């Protein structure tokens with residue numbers, strides 16, 4: 001038996017990092033590591049990092065400074081704190097981390113998590129820092145343990161990783177490596193385990209999730225539409241989502257699945273980044289604004305109540321006032337239920353970082369404010385539009401007040417209502433009373449809810 005050790009994790013970045021943190025905990029569990037909510041008393045701290053924007057990466061170094069003090073205090077008390085940096089900053093800046101923070105014990109890239117136990121052993125033996133940022137030839141998913149800790153009512157399941165798109169601004173192809181797709185059998189087996197552990201909603205994850213083309217049960221490459229149809233047959237799985245999609249990989253079969261599979265939720269995060277064809281070309285997105293609008297029209301024809309979400313980058317090199325106006329025009333034409341928007345951040349090693357015509361910060365700030373005001377208004381209008389509706393809400397937990405419960409609408413809106421705790425984990429009909437700017441208030445439709 002291994003003695004119990006405490007593991008504290010800090011996770012930044014996308015949902016895939018959240019999933020990965022869970023898998024790292026799964027890998028370490030047989031060694032006796034149990035999750036700890038605080039770093040002070042931890043035997044091991046893992047920072048799972050994000051490199052997508054400048055500020056995301058800087059957070060890592062300030063957190064490391066804070067942890068160093070705790071690590072020293074623990075050493076004085078005669079205990080070791082193993083400090084590990086994982087994720088995309090580890091992959092992109094492994095050597096720099098060890099130079100700037102020599103007290104870090106382990107640096108590991110996203111493709112090496114299955115080697116964590118071996119790295120912990122090496123760090124304990126050698127005392128020096130261990131760094132693993134190669135893209136190993138073996139597939140980490142073949143070496144990660146089958147056993148997973150329960151994720152809860154909503155769960156993530158990575159089906160695809162890496163990206164071959166090389167958008168001008170983006171670090172992901174460098175930090176996550178080439179596209180790979182997990183096979184159908186492995187995905188279904190993991191989905192079954194999640195459902196058996198109580199998950200009712202699964203979000204399929206991938207940096208380019210709709211480029212997934214895993215080997216099917218017949219040995220042939222399969223498309224995401226087919227996978228969704230297979231998963232929808234799993235008893236107990238009420239809801240399926242997938243993220244993040246690229247407009248170029250939205251094929252007709254997947255669009256059709258939105259119209260045919262009730263378990264597939266009527267909400268799609270489909271980042272467009274810009275509404276200007278000039279900037280879309282400079283970004284290497286390989287689609288136009290008109291292509292995107294045509295795609296939205298097809299999706300709405302297949303599933304009229306589908307709501308859309310997107311990501312926008314403001315101030316990509318070369319963006320003029322006219323380009324920005326084109327982005328606003330696209331937003332008005334689509335009408336988004338929700339969106340994320342970011343100021344362009346030059347990332348080392350990406351093509352756009354060295355491009356001429358970088359946009360001044362003041363212009364980026366002003367444009368971002370205008371854009372976010374429009375997106376906020378659209379979100380508020382969308383939330384208002386569902387007032388009075390009775391909709392299925394998946395209850396995921398207790399609310400902030402006693403007697404309150406909360407969950408998610410099919411369109412991913414947070415919903416709060418008064419109701420008994422035994423409804424947690426169930427999808428129940430809720431009448432929406434108020435559509436607030438970023439959440440909904442509802443009431444139980446009593447006669448429809450069986451005790």
Ligand code: SAH
Nearest residue numbers: 169170207244271311312313342343344345
């Ligand atoms: N795979 C997804 C996006 C992954 S990154 C896609 O293809 O759309 C998440 C979001 O971060 C991106 O959609 C983009 O809007 C933003 N982003 C990526 N690189 C950025 C950069 N250098 N500066 C600002 N935002 C960036």
Ligand code: SF4
Nearest residue numbers: 163165166167170172
């Ligand atoms: Fe980055 Fe583009 Fe790949 Fe998305 S599609 S992960 S934005 S390179």
Ligand code: F3S
Nearest residue numbers: 013014050051052088
């Ligand atoms: Fe960040 Fe890496 Fe995800 S850079 S957004 S954690 S893929």
